[in-house]
Amino acid sequence: MDFLISAGDLAAAPVPPVLLDVRYKMGGPPGLGEYAKGHIPGARYVDLDAELASPPGAAGRHPLPDAEEFGAAMRRAGVSADSDVVVYDDWNGWGPARAWWLLRWAGHHRVKVLDGGLGAWRAAGHPLSTEEPPPGEGDFTPRPGGMPVLDAAGAAALARSGLLLDARAGERYRGEVEPIDPVAGHIPGAVNAPTTENVTAEGTFLPAQALAARFSALGAAPGTEVGVYCGSGVSAAQEVLALAEAGITAALYPGSWSEWTASGLPVETGPGPV
Known part of the structure; x- marks a missing residue:
């Protein structure tokens, strides 16, 4: 599919896209510094x-943002209805995948993730800047409903009935540790598919054929309905992106484990189906 862009193609773009730096690390400080x-x-x-999220609460640690507030944030970032948008980070693709998913959910489909993020940009010898552009004057108006969502x-x-993937690390899925949420384990029947296995050691996504083989081995057969969750709906967006690259449409459960456990729903531990 065509949801990623290489550093070389970004640098060579005849018309510069709107660029969004979405640096985020779970448990870390904001990426502004x-x-x-x-x-x-x-x-x-x-x-x-x-x-890219509403305040944490009963709906989880990163509920979907209010559409109007999200639209205002994107307009400040320079996003218009006809903009090409490229999003990136310097970690594991979680932050930009969240922005990619939200923009598509809100009706903006001309958005790509920089494959390999800032590391790939630097490795290709492209420059960095410390100059902060002024606020943008975009005209993007969200129209939610562009991506499938699960409650x-x-x-x-x-x-x-289908395939529900848990995108968290194996030890969290199995219930051996839980560093963030109050209850350890996973949604009964879910299959573990850590996001770390979607990318190479350099941080670029696996080729589409390799991703398709990975998800096929986990049960994503033709015609199977697929959904993804994680801790709070952020890393799961990276998995939805990887699935999309493999040609598989998947729904996102935004509330994810943080909402599930806050609601007192059933919990399973151990290795699960895989």
């Missing part, structure tokens, strides 16, 4: 916690 030290020229920083009941049903 790293952005200030150096970013792709022309990029504007987008705060995942403040602009808790839908996730539970899909774990029985």
Whole structure:
């Protein structure tokens, strides 16, 4: 599919896209400080916690943002209805995948993730900048509904009738550790598929054929309905992106484990189906 862009293709783009720097690390400080030290020229920083999510609560640690507030954040970042948008980070693709998913959910489909992120940009010898562009003047208006979404009941049903993937690390899925949420384990019937296995050691996504083989081995057969969750709906977006690259449409459960456990729903531990 065509949801990624290489550093070389980005640098050679005849018309520069709108660039969004979405640096985010689970449990870490906001990425604004790293952005200030150096970013792709022309990029504007987008705060995942403040602009790509609503405040944490019963709906999880990163509920979907209010559509109007998300639209305002994207307009400040320079996004218009006809903009080509490229999103990136310097970690594992979680932050930019969240922005990619949200933009597509909100009706903007001309968005790609920089494959390999800032590391690939640097490795190719391209420059960084410390100059912060002024606020943008985009005209993007969200129209939610562009991507499939699951709620808790839908996730539970899909774990029985289709394929529900848990994108977290294996030890969290099995319930051996839980560093963030109050209960360890996974949604009954879910299959573990850590996001780390979607990318190479250099941080680029596996080729589409390799991703297709990975998800096929996990049960994503033709015609199978697929959904994904994680801790709070962020890393799961990276898995939805990997599935899309493999030609598989998947629904996202935004509330994910943080909402599931806060609701007191059934929990399973151990190795599960795989």
